[in-house]
Amino acid sequence: GIQVEQSPPDLILQEGANSTLRCNFSDSVNNLQWFHQNPWGQLINLFYIPSGTKQNGRLSATTVATERYSLLYISSSQTTDSGVYFCAVVGSGYSTLTFGKGTMLLVSP
Amino acid sequence: DAGVTQSPTHLIKTRGQHVTLRCSPISGHKSVSWYQQVLGQGPQFIFQYYEKEERGRGNFPDRFSARQFPNYSSELNVNALLLGDSALYLCASSLVGQGAYEQYFGPGTRLTVT
Numbered sequence: 001g002i003q004v005e006q007s008p009p010d011l012i013l014q015e016g017a018n019s020t021l022r023c024n025f026s027d028s029v030n031n032l033q034w035f036h037q038n039p040w041g042q043l044i045n046l047f048y049i050p051s052g053t054k055q056n057g058r059l060s061a062t063t064v065a066t067e068r069y070s071l072l073y074i075s076s077s078q079t080t081d082s083g084v085y086f087c088a089v090v091g092s093g094y095s096t097l098t099f100g101k102g103t104m105l106l107v108s109p
Numbered sequence: 110d111a112g113v114t115q116s117p118t119h120l121i122k123t124r125g126q127h128v129t130l131r132c133s134p135i136s137g138h139k140s141v142s143w144y145q146q147v148l149g150q151g152p153q154f155i156f157q158y159y160e161k162e163e164r165g166r167g168n169f170p171d172r173f174s175a176r177q178f179p180n181y182s183s184e185l186n187v188n189a190l191l192l193g194d195s196a197l198y199l200c201a202s203s204l205v206g207q208g209a210y211e212q213y214f215g216p217g218t219r220l221t222v223t
Contacts (some may be wrong), residue, residue, distance in 0.1 A: 097201070
C-alpha cells in the first residue's frame with residue numbers, strides 16, 4: 001500500500017515563530033488531507049488539498065502531486081496551535097485514508 | 110449542522126468481553142469508515158461502509174466486525190477483547206464511498222481494556 005512519511009516528528013517553537021511541516025507519499029493520490037489532533041483526540045480538518053495551494057488564516061498548504069509531497073505552513077504560531085498534525089492520503093484506486101505518524105508541535109509562550 | 114457523533118465517549122472493559130461502538134455520520138453523508146488509533150501512532154483503517162455494504166477492510170482480525178444501518182449510522186463490534194485493543198476508535202463520514210471525497214471525523218471513543 002501507499003506509504004506516508006511526515007517530518008519532523010517533533011517541533012518546539014516560541015510563540016510567534018513560523019514553521020513548515022512536510023508530508024511525502026509514495027504513489028499517486030486522489031485525496032490528501034491535513035488534520036490537527038487536539039489533546040482530547042478530535043481530528044480537526046485543516047485542508048483538503050490533493051493538489052495546488054490553499055490558505056486559511058495563518059495556515060496554508062501546498063501539494064505538489066507530481067513530486068509526491070505536501071507542505072503545511074503555520075505562521076505567527078500561537079500556543080493553541082500545539083498538538084499533533086497528521087497528513088493522510090488516499091491512493092489512486094482506493095477509498096480509505098492512510099495516515100502518516102504525525103508531527104507533534106509544541107508552541108511555548 | 111451536527112458533525113459526526115460517536116458514543117460512548119469513554120469505555121472500560123475487561124479482557125474477553127465484547128464491545129459495541131456507535132457512529133452517526135453528517136446528515137447527507139452515506140459512507141462511514143472506522144479507524145483505530147493507538148498511543149503515539151496515526152489512525153489505522155479498520156472498515157469502510159457505503160450504502161450499507163462493506164467496501165473495504167483493513168488488516169484486523171475477525172474479532173472486529175461492523176455494519177451500517179438504513180439511516181447510514183454504523184456500529185463497530187469487537188469480540189473477545191484483548192489488552193492490545195485499548196485505543197481511540199474514530200469514525201469518519203464522507204458524502205460517498207469514493208476516495209476523492211473529504212472525510213470528517215467524530216470525537217472518538219476511548220476504549221480501555223483491563
